[in-house]
Amino acid sequence: xxxxxxxxxxxxxVIDLAVAVIIGIAFGAVVTSLVNDVIMAxxxxxxxxxxxxxxxxxxxxxxVAYGRFLTAVVNFVIIGTVLFLVVRAAxxxxxxxxxxxxxxxxxLTEIRDELRQRG
Numbered sequence: 001x002x003x004x005x006x007x008x009x010x011x012x013x014v015i016d017l018a019v020a021v022i023i024g025i026a027f028g029a030v031v032t033s034l035v036n037d038v039i040m041a042x043x044x045x046x047x048x049x050x051x052x053x054x055x056x057x058x059x060x061x062x063x064v065a066y067g068r069f070l071t072a073v074v075n076f077v078i079i080g081t082v083l084f085l086v087v088r089a090a091x092x093x094x095x096x097x098x099x100x101x102x103x104x105x106x107x108l109t110e111i112r113d114e115l116r117q118r119g
Contacts, residue, residue: 027086035078043074 044050052074055067101109 031079031082034082035075039078040074 040050052067052070053065055065055070057064057066
């Protein structure tokens with residue numbers, strides 16, 4: 001039983017996934033700091049405040065706190081843009097890896113092409 005557990009844990013996919021999660025968490029902290037400490041400072045310079053959490057609208061007896069939503073949307077757009085740029089740079093730096101298709105995929109491709117020709 002311990003041997004099976006060891007095999008399962010030491011497979012490449014599990015280790016790769018663990019490394020990716022750890023790097024993702026660390027990278028998330030870096031991007032969050034970039035957004036909160038650097039980029040939102042520029043947003044604050046343009047709009048007069050670095051976040052919009054206090055913006056509200058009173059409707060009858062209720063209060064709609066749309067400022068928090070607006071801040072979350074701005075953060076999402078900025079983080080998404082930064083992640084897109086980082087992934088694009090990594091693809092250019094490391095290139096994309098085109099894995100060789102498996103024998104099964106090659107066979108299915110041949111079958112598909114043959115069926116198309118028969119039309």
